[in-house]
Amino acid sequence: MIKLDMFRYYYKLTLILGLLFSMATEVHSDELISDISDKNISIESQFNGKELLLYGSIETQGKIQSDIVITVIGADHPLSVRKKDRKYAMWINDYSYNYSNVPFYYSVYSNRPLENILDAKQMKENRIGVNNLSFINRSELRSEDEKLDFFEAILRHKKADRLFSEDTNGVTIKNNKLYKSNIYLPPGIKEGRLKVNIFLIRDGNIINIDYLNIYLNKRGAGKIVYDIAHKKPLIYGIISVLFALLLGWSMAVIVRYI
Amino acid sequence: MYIYLPIAEVSVNIFIIFGMGGLVGFLSGMFGVGGGFLMTPFLIFYGIPPMVAVATEANQIVASSISGTIAHWRKSAVDMKMGSVLLFGGIIGSFIGIELFVYLREVGQIDTFISISYVILLGSIGSLTLVEGLYSLIAKKYNLKIFKKKKVDRNWIYLLPFRVKFRKSGLYVSVIPPILIGMVVGILATIMGVGGGFIMVPAMIYILRMPTNVVIGTSLYQIVFVTSLVTILHSYENQTVDMVLAIMLMIGGVIGVQIGVYFGHKLRGEQLRSLLGLIVLLVCFKMAYDLALRPEDIFSTVNIR
Numbered sequence: 106m107i108k109l110d111m112f113r114y115y116y117k118l119t120l121i122l123g124l125l126f127s128m129a130t131e132v133h134s135d136e137l138i139s140d141i142s143d144k145n146i147s148i149e150s151q152f153n154g155k156e157l158l159l160y161g162s163i164e165t166q167g168k169i170q171s172d173i174v175i176t177v178i179g180a181d182h183p184l185s186v187r188k189k190d191r192k193y194a195m196w197i198n199d200y201s202y203n204y205s206n207v208p209f210y211y212s213v214y215s216n217r218p219l220e221n222i223l224d225a226k227q228m229k230e231n232r233i234g235v236n237n238l239s240f241i242n243r244s245e246l247r248s249e250d251e252k253l254d255f256f257e258a259i260l261r262h263k264k265a266d267r268l269f270s271e272d273t274n275g276v277t278i279k280n281n282k283l284y285k286s287n288i289y290l291p292p293g294i295k296e297g298r299l300k301v302n303i304f305l306i307r308d309g310n311i312i313n314i315d316y317l318n319i320y321l322n323k324r325g326a327g328k329i330v331y332d333i334a335h336k337k338p339l340i341y342g343i344i345s346v347l348f349a350l351l352l353g354w355s356m357a358v359i360v361r362y363i
Numbered sequence: 364m365y366i367y368l369p370i371a372e373v374s375v376n377i378f379i380i381f382g383m384g385g386l387v388g389f390l391s392g393m394f395g396v397g398g399g400f401l402m403t404p405f406l407i408f409y410g411i412p413p414m415v416a417v418a419t420e421a422n423q424i425v426a427s428s429i430s431g432t433i434a435h436w437r438k439s440a441v442d443m444k445m446g447s448v449l450l451f452g453g454i455i456g457s458f459i460g461i462e463l464f465v466y467l468r469e470v471g472q473i474d475t476f477i478s479i480s481y482v483i484l485l486g487s488i489g490s491l492t493l494v495e496g497l498y499s500l501i502a503k504k505y506n507l508k509i510f511k512k513k514k515v516d517r518n519w520i521y522l523l524p525f526r527v528k529f530r531k532s533g534l535y536v537s538v539i540p541p542i543l544i545g546m547v548v549g550i551l552a553t554i555m556g557v558g559g560g561f562i563m564v565p566a567m568i569y570i571l572r573m574p575t576n577v578v579i580g581t582s583l584y585q586i587v588f589v590t591s592l593v594t595i596l597h598s599y600e601n602q603t604v605d606m607v608l609a610i611m612l613m614i615g616g617v618i619g620v621q622i623g624v625y626f627g628h629k630l631r632g633e634q635l636r637s638l639l640g641l642i643v644l645l646v647c648f649k650m651a652y653d654l655a656l657r658p659e660d661i662f663s664t665v666n667i668r
Contacts (some may be wrong), residue, residue, distance in 0.1 A: 150367045153374075153542040183667040196661070203667065214667045258662035292367075294372060311508050327369035327607070334370055335601050343600030345606050346591045349613065352427035356617050358501055360430070 111278040135307045136164035137313040142272050144318065146290070149325040154267075154292045156320070160285040163305060165276070171200045172215065172222045172306040173284045174233055177319070179210030180297045184240075186255050202255055209295050211238065212269050214286045224308055231311070233305065235260055244294030267291035288319075296323040371415040372607035377633040379610060384423075384615020385429050391427070391616070392623020393630070394639045397586070398616065399424050399557035400488070404481055404646050406608075413477045414468065417556035418597035421590045422609040423471020424558045427616055435580025441455065442531035442577045443516040445541060446584040449563070452542035464554055468601065472667075478654050480555050485647035488561055493640025499633040520570060532573045532581075540570055542642035545585065552593045558586040 126321050127247040130337060139161030151353075163171050184207045207221035213322055215222060230238045240251075240259065263269035276286045325333070334341045365374045382406050387398040399420050406416035435441055465534040501507070523537035542567045548559035563582045567573045573581070598604045627635065 150369075151365070153365070185471075185665045185667050187663045187665065189658055189661040190664070191396065191657070195475065195479075196656070196658055197654075198471045198663075201471055255662070258660070258663060261660070262662070262664045293372075327367055330606055331369040334598065334604070334606075335477065338599045338602050339595070341543035341602075341606075342604060345598060345604050346425055346594050348606070349422055349425035349594070350429050350587075350591070351607065352613050353426035353609075354433065357430040357433040358427070360621070 113237075127174055136162075137303060137315045138162050138164070139303050139315045141288070141301065141315060141319065145320050145322065147322050147324045149293065149323075150327040151223065152292060155290045157288040157290065158285060158301075159288050160283070161303065161315070162283055163281065165281065167307070169307050171281055172217065172307060173278060174219065174222060174304040175276060175286055175288075176231075176233055176302045177212045177214075177288055178208050178232065178302070180208070180299045181206040181297070182209045182295075183207075184259065186203065186258055188214060188258075202241045204259070206241045207259060207263075208238070209237065209297070210217075211263070211297060212270040212272070212288065212292075213287070214272045216274075216276040216284070218273045218276050219271075223309060223311070224306070227309075227311060231302070233270050233304070235264075245282060266293050268293060274327075280304075290321070294321060296321045342351045365498065366607070368411075368605050368608050370603060371411050371419075371608060373410060373412075373668065375411075375608075375627055376504075380608065380611045381615040383409070384612040385619035386623075388427075388616035390619075390624075390639070390642070391624035392620035392625075393627035394623075394635055395627070396639070397424065397558040397560045398427065400481075400485065400555070401642070401646060402612065403477075403556040404485070404650055407477075408649065411605075411608070412603075413474045414601060415602045417477060417554070417596065418601065418603040419605045419609045419612070420456065420556035421476050421552060421593040421597065422604050422606070423550020423612045424556075425587060425594060426613045427620070428483045428558060428583045428590060430521075430617075431583040432580065435583060438578035438580070440577050441584050442529060442573070442581045443584070444527075445534075445571075445573065445577075445579045447580070448538050448541045449545040449548070449585040450588050452545020452547075453549035453552070453585055453590060454545075454617065455542075456551075456552050457544035457589060457592050457596060458549075459546070460550040460593075460599055462554025462598075463550075465600050476557065478550075478650055480646055481613050482651045483550075484557075485643050485650065489640050489643035489647055491640075492636055493644060496636030496638075500637060503633065512602040518570075518572070527535070532571075532577055534571065534573065536571065544570070545589075547586070548591075549589055552586075552589050553596065556593075558590060560586060594629070613633070622629055 110161065116291060126226065140161065144159040157242045159284070163172065184204045185201050187201040189196045213219070213234055219228060223233060228234050232238060240256065243264045260269060269287070270289065276284055301318040301319060303312050303317070305313040305317040364377050366377050367374050369634055383402070387402045387405065390401060391398040401422045402423065403416050406420065407413050420478050432441065464473060467476050520537055520540045523539050525538050528535050546565060548563050551557055551559045551562065559580050563585070564578055567578045567582065568575060594604055
């Protein structure tokens with residue numbers, strides 16, 4: 106929670122600084138108005154990924170080219186990363202580390218390569234770019250090299266499931282006024298809120314930030330099964346058994362009369 | 364057509380799942396064995412998390428064993444008393460098994476442990492079945508007389524205390540051996556998602572000296588209750604029973620069994636046994652190979668609940 110508050114604090118700080126800066130150079134403020142094609146998405150058992158259209162306008166009188174960076178961040182979830190080692194002629198799990206704040210989903214879209222838009226410090230502070238995420242590890246890692254190995258393993262697996270992605274061609278800006286981007290949600294995404302941050306950047310400085318939310322809701326039989334299994338595990342177990350007994354019993358009866 | 368399994372949290376092709384249920388059902392019908400020791404490895408090979416494969420397969424066995432029990436019940440081929448003693452051991456074994464399972468899950472070694480258990484079990488059953496099947500084939504071809512051990516009426520178990528009369532089986536024997544046999548089966552059921560008939564049936568014939576006509580019905584009777592308990596324990600402790608997957612497997616299995624029984628009558632016993640032994644050994648080698656092969660990625664990530 107402290108970490109989250111820190112980010113909020115940073116957002117506010119950069120926003121105020123950005124506004125002060127823009128007020129100092131130009132009298133008018135730079136507006137950023139954004140919207141998304143679908144804010145409430147239901148995930149059913151046949152959900153096979155979805156693309157959303159994020160669009161908006163940049164209101165500015167300046168001549169300088171604007172940059173847009175969009176981050177979409179899901180809720181943090183605890184993750185265990187295990188390393189296998191060869192022991193007794195088998196590859197078995199050797200040791201593992203637990204991370205408490207890996208976002209379940211993270212994607213970033215920009216109109217050109219991130220390093221050309223912002224400096225490292227601002228990217229880190231605003232969680233822009235997959236490599237600028239930092240994960241809290243509950244126990245001490247053995248060495249710096251290992252820290253990097255485990256960090257890269259998280260990124261590799263998340264990217265393989267398309268739950269982490271970076272698209273430096275993902276935003277198109279028209280006439281320095283309109284922008285649009287396609288947000289991709291992969292099949293394995295979990296329910297919950299996705300926080301969308303749209304950064305308006307000019308001359309390497311964040312001038313304005315707009316916030317949007319996307320809500321993902323699981324629906325259908327799968328959701329009911331999952332909820333009962335995790336909230337009432339004993340009842341779920343009994344139902345599974347009763348169902349199997351009923352099915353097996355009826356099969357015995359049917360087979361007898363065939 | 365893909366469907367997302369709510370508990371396994373993977374998308375599966377429903378035709379492949381029905382097909383696997385049908386194939387294993389077919390093999391069970393043809394060879395007269397339970398399908399658990401083949402179904403669980405198949406699910407793991409397909410990409411179902413091993414913990415979910417084990418728990419869900421236990422749930423499927425509840426359905427297939429109740430059908431079998433009813434069929435034997437009608438023929439009055441169930442020794443309730445002996446079955447209940449075996450069940451008593453099975454209950455103890457299931458609780459031991461689930462403790463071990465949860466411990467191994469917490470230290471991150473459960474997947475490896477399940478695989479190793481399968482390599483050992485399938486390796487021994489497969490080679491015994493294959494050797495025995497081939498031996499009878501050769502013996503038949505060259506008209507050899509198979510050496511049969513002279514049946515001893517009283518063996519070492521008759522020296523044990525707590526003897527009880529089992530009227531249906533016509534035995535007066537100590538309850539210790541059946542309780543121990545039941546326990547082993549309970550542990551195997553919990554850790555591997557098998558019914559355990561392949562261990563219980565020979566043990567009942569060779570150790571307890573039960574008459575063969577009640578052996579299968581009695582073992583199925585025990586399996587119904589043990590796998591029911593195992594399903595509930597896994598659901599309660601690990602939340603790994605996937606009902607959607609279980610239902611698909613049950614339906615596929617039921618159809619497969621009927622076809623398998625039909626074809627089973629057309630093949631000779633020795634050929635059948637050799638073939639089964641071969642299939643079991645192939646699955647064993649695949650499991651061992653996956654353990655020994657360097658994985659593409661030595662890191663793995665697991666969501667913690």
